Amino acid sequence: MRKPRKVIVVGGGLGGLWAALRVAEAGHQVQIFSLFEVKRSHSVCAQGGINACFDSKGERDTIWQHIVDTLKGGAYLANQPPVKSMCEDAPGLIQTFERMGVTFSRTAEGLLDLRLFGGVKHRRTLFAGASTGQQLLYGVDQEIRRQESLGRLQKFEWWEFLSLGLNQQGVCQGIIAMNLRTMEIKAFPSDAVMLASGGMGQVYGHRSTNSTNSTGAAACRVYQQGAWFANTEFFQFHPTAMLGDDKTRLMSEAARGEGGRIWVPRDAQEQRRPNQIPEQDRFYFLEEWYPSYGNTVPRDLASRAIWEVVNKLGLGVAGEAKVYLDLTHLNPGFIEQRLHAILDIYRKFHGTDPVHEPMEIYPSAHYAMGGLWVDFERDDTTGGIKHGSPRNHATNIPGLYACGECDYGYHGANRLGANSLLSASYSGRVAGESVANYLQGLQQGHPDSDDPIYSSEINHQQELNRQLINNQGEENPYQLHRELGELMSSQVGVVRDNQTLSNAIESLRTLQQRSRNIDLQERNSWSNQGLAYARQLQEMIRLGEVIAVSALHRDECRGAHYKPEFELKLPENASAGDPAYETYRNQWKAQNQNWLKTTIAKQTDWGPQIDYQAVDLSVLAPEEPRDYR
């Protein structure tokens, strides 16, 4: 065996920890960098569950159906071999979690329990109460702690990733990071880097369900060093988030999977309390519009339906942007056991009890389907990915890998609920194995930390800090972030049009200018949170531009990206075989000819440059349009 190599993992959520674990198990030295203690990563916020086909409910669920649901749910935009492999490997992954000590909920018979989730007809979602992400992360966190105690792995918590160390050939050989206490900037050489920095929901500011550290800044930094973004215009709005001035808190899709119903009063002038409104005066719009899937349609459809009911029909509760998510008809003991964690959040933050009174919810920015472009290698004999190939999860920068929410794989144009914990874990595992094999092929190791490839980058980063610290501007970074959130959610949100998007891009460029004119208001150079924040803010604005420009270029409706101007409407009262439906199918196929392709965004001095790449459709040809009615 060759000598052990060193790998840096940036981010300690599910994806990062899984990758770190597999690299450490392969015998290489791992360093995990995180902005905070890894146990507090955003993965803990995932509530409802993780998908894997166990077919233990007598419903004849199949892995193939999981593949089909995922691909169709994503409007065929995902490369298919990785999705196929992910669904096939999902049950084994669950059992590995189980071995790690994850407390999956059980049936009366002691089996792994399953619940229903959106965009599917079969119960396929494993869960641990309504805190599944927390339980999964803790499971891997424990294994990481064990690796740490064995000396195979080191954590650098309270360090912020700033940039990559790239050699003359453009190969990634380590990172530059900032200590968030001393604010010292230092180089950490390594033989490969795994970016697992999570989502970018904070681009939508306080109008997001994401944790405050989910800024996407790390991904945006490697983008500026040449890594490609893919499909960033596809941003998921979760239909059911609590309203809030500081954050919109997620109310899991599990609430609907367990029987929760969404409705508004039929009369916009309705004055009664929800519990006093009789059935006939309630508009269960998802059930009426989508009788077949009802409340568990995929998220993009549910969010748009809510948007329409509120903004087009003017039926928001009390004239405001909110609708009811109702659990009051369900058995209180049952939902308490299955959904305790979210009921508890709602009670604590809203003050009313969802067991007795419907919750008030509205769609909110939740998950980036897009992210850093990553490669895969197809195995022609299985149709899935070639396991162990060093191409899997490699970015276009040699030596830089990405996994978890910060990459773009698996979800296409819309992610199905409970597929994110699966993709985060699975991609971490695959990417870890991939890196281990990349290291096997490396002829020489990284240079020492005093090499010019690092020192020049350190100087550059110190200069960026100095500019911000010495700047006596008049802009307030926190205020700018609020403005960014308002701008993105109102102009690059659930419903889009080209004029608004063009305006948004202009506004984002103005915001970017203003973000260089910041007053940090902070003299203390120890644990200077304002400095780190201001730097992240600039990245978020840049990311906002990548999202908006990608959205502007795509003239169609697909999954979460919805431009009514280019909408192909499903013919009413028609199904497959009817002439009207077949005409629609043909139009839909023609649209796929033009637009069923991956958006690639590359950084240039003039902003993002947009290119396209073919999607690998080798598993399931796009013959069936999405139809959840």
Add this chain to the structure above:
Amino acid sequence: MSEKIQFRIRRQDTPYSPAYWQTFQVPFREGLNVVSALMMIRQNPLTTDGMKVDPVAWEFNCMEEVCGACTMLINHRPMPACSTLVDTLQQPITLEPLSKFPVIRDLMVDRSRMFADLKRVRAWIEIDGAWDIHQGAPRISPEHWRDNYLYSRCMSCGSCLEACPQYGQMLPFVGAAALAAVRLMNNHPTGKYHRKQRLHAIMVEGGLSDCGNAQNCVQVCPKEIPLTTAIGELGRETTVQMLKDLFGSAD
């Protein structure tokens, strides 16, 4: 509404500098929680004396009481700042860093000892490797699951340690969080295999017997984890283990 909320905040610029107090005011709004109030203060850090000061530093992330980051002393009681609504609190609201951990800056503390203690008690399951073993999961009764699930929600916030009279920077006691982790791991179907090592890890100085049975931990846990039940169970188990060690039982 023009109602104002007053905050008295204990500040400290660095780990080695003296602490001092400052008072801030924020406008009240429906549903305002402590983290949101701190965000307003950070955006415009002006004391009630009209002095422009450095923003208050504190730790937070999820804002929905599941990451454990934002725990601080709110009116002298350890609480998650995100889920503590200001209208439930007496004014002026006093914010202080947790006192059982070294202060980093203002309301931020260094809780790394909590994670070191999880290592000390071997709070993990020893698996052969994180790969698929092509075997189904063991059956677990719903009751057994429910008991374990209660403990698996510990988010290492440190509230139980803050409230514990036996826990402190100069004291060796591991505290309730790590003990509850032992309880959880020891009840896992294969975690049981290393039950003895974990029990031994808490049968030393700073282990279980340092618990003074004040029962404060269980009262402040934001996740209502039955910490004292875990400690009670471990008391019985360590006694049995001690006898086994004495008489040389095979287990």
